[in-house]
Amino acid sequence: MxxxxxxxxxxxxxxxxxxxxxxxxxxxxxxxxxxxxxxxxxxxxxxxxxKSKDGILQAAYRRFLERLFEAAHGTIGDGDTTACERLERYLLANLSPPIVTPDSLLLWANFLPLTHHDDAMADIRRHWYGRTTHAFRDLIHGALEEHGHTPGDTELRRLSVAVNGLIDGLWIEGSLSAESLDIRELQAIGLDAASRLLDISFSRSPAT
Amino acid sequence: MxxxxxxxxxxxxxxxxxxxxxxxxxxxxxxxxxxxxxxxxxxxxxxxxxKSKDGILQAAYRRFLERLFEAAHGTIGDGDTTACERLERYLLANLSPPIVTPDSLLLWANFLPLTHHDDAMADIRRHWYGRTTHAFRDLIHGALEEHGHTPGDTELRRLSVAVNGLIDGLWIEGSLSAESLDIRELQAIGLDAASRLLDISFSRSPAT
DNA sequence: CCTGTTGTTATGCGGTTGCATAAACTATGC
DNA sequence: GCATAGTTTATGCAACCGCATAACAACAGG
Structure with a gap:
């Protein structure tokens, strides 16, 4: 009891x-x-x-997305570092546990279909999706400016979509094959690819 | 009746x-x-x-993955084209309907959790996942060789993981925001990003 | 025609679901 | 020490689930 x-x-x-x-x-x-x-x-x-089963499911979805958001943005730190370093930390966090985890992908896949006919769940997804993409675009914008690049609005949006897609795809691959794919190698692949897409060099040494 | x-x-x-x-x-x-x-x-x-409900679910999952596979590899064509062009066609198909569609992402998300405790469903996923990644690696290998690059095994695997992740991530973004993100722009983003990652130029003119 | 095989419907059973309600229990103010 | 509000449990109910089986409809070969 x-x-x-x-x-x-x-x-x-x-x-x-x-x-x-x-x-x-x-x-x-x-x-x-x-x-x-x-x-x-x-x-x-x-x-x-x-008040109902829907209520607890919505609360669970909210907590899940909030934790995902915090796990990535909580590692950025204050504004005392360079924009490029904060972007690097953000990318690394998105390629590390607890984000790259079989559980997180499973939860994501289980919740997603619920957002298609349930308006409340759809609102929750839209809210956190908006926060994520917006914060991500700012990070990229800052890092690009630091390197002397000043992209236009469309160029910035395209770069954000590309790098965001890259991170999401690697998240899936890493979470689905957690045993066969070393987490360090996944991070090296992600950082290297992002640096090529953005024409930016990160502090982390390329993996051997 | x-x-x-x-x-x-x-x-x-x-x-x-x-x-x-x-x-x-x-x-x-x-x-x-x-x-x-x-x-x-x-x-x-x-x-x-x-024989049971599981039976029809397995058949449906098999047909879904087979269609996804065919939609991508059916557009490659015979061996009468260059390897680079076949890779470009493959990437484009993966960034076009019927692969980039709300329905396909929904089906994928609905089936994925079933593969975690159901061995038969897990086998189906492994089978098609293996076929896809293997074919994709060959495509990249051929395209790289055509451009004079001869990557080692680890380098080839890393490039495959990166580009594969990129395509998967763009697939998610395109399917989830089918209204706000133009399909042509998604294709342009994907081809441009892939050409940067692989250091390869595709025939398609960069989007305006 | 008739008869056996195959496709299709109709119906029922045991088990489980979400949800509601009432009873039982515990902490706290006075 | 007891009344009251807050917390936990137990139970019941209508609806639905997968599955099994019997009855029915359509066709083929004789």
Whole structure:
């Protein structure tokens, strides 16, 4: 029997339980009973903290995307470093755990279909997708300026799309073949490719 | 009432109905009854052509991956063209419909989680993933040789991973924002980025 | 015609789902 | 020490799931 807890501590546990459940067994196994089992409580408790099953799924999707965002942008650091170095840190974070992980790709794939007919889920995706692409474009813009490049709006957008696509694709490849593809090599490939696309040299020495 | 059909015509209709159902409503809506509705027959007929629900899902996954593979490699053509041109055609096909489509990304995302605990589905994915990466590496190898580059094994693998990741990432971006991102621009971005990564020039004029 | 085979529908069963509600339990103010 | 509000559990229900089976419809060879 679970002991009583104060505040909305249980709410957080339930959200994490939802993510764990989806990552391990898929979205179709994310029933209220199963989620409650993962959290170590009984099913009725979910209805106490969330108005419906959709509610807890939305909260879980929000937390997942927020963690993904934070894992990348939390490593950039303050403005005391060069723009190029911050871009490098951002790229490296996007090619490292916990972003490059079988679980994160599984969660992403499980949530994505829900955003197609559920307006609330679609809004959540749009919100974090917008934040990510916007921040990413700024990073690239700063790094390019530091190297004397001053791209126009369309050129900047195209470069952002290209490098963003590169990172996303490597994220998939790394997450799907976590055993056969060394994480260090993945990072080396990503940084090298990004430096070629942007005509920028990063501080990290090219992998041997 | 559906008219009687000869041969395994119904089987093909049922498989397509499964894909349509998953693309529109998601994997959790792919029930035997719902699939039968999409095919215009009654639910019992599925058991006549497939031994179980898993059977029809595996057949649908196989057909989906095969179509994706064919859509890309069917455009390469015979060996009467240069290796560089065949690579360009392959890249373009991977950045065009029917590969770049909301439906294809949705199907991919819906099927992927099934391959994690279902061994049969995992085998299907491994099979087509292997065929794709192998063919892709050969394409790049040929195109590089044509330009006088003779990369080592590790260098060739790294370039393949990078360009493959780039294409996959652009596929996601293009499929998710089919309205806001022009397909022509996506192709221009992809070809330009690939030519920079491989140090190869393609025949297609750079987009304006 | 009739009869066996194959395609198709109709129906039912055991199990599970999401959801709602009420009962049981615990902390806290007074 | 007890009433009250907050927290947890137990139970029931209508709907739906995959699957199995029997009945029915269409055609082929005799």
């Amino acid at each position: 679970a002991t009583r807890r104060a505040g909305n501590d249980r709410e957080s546990v339930l959200i994490d339980a939802t993510l764990t459940c989806i990552a391990r067994e898929g979205i179709s196994a994310a029933t209220v009973r199963n989620i409650a089992d993962y959290a170590g409580v009984t099913n009725g408790l979910i209805r106490f903290y969330f | 559906a008219t009687r059909r000869a041969g395994n015509d119904r089987e093909s209709v049922l498989i397509d109905a499964t894909l349509t159902c998953i693309a529109r409503e998601g994997i959790s809506a792919a029930t035997v009854r719902n699939i039968a509705d999409y095919a215009g027959v009654t639910n019992g007929l599925i058991r006549f052509y497939f």
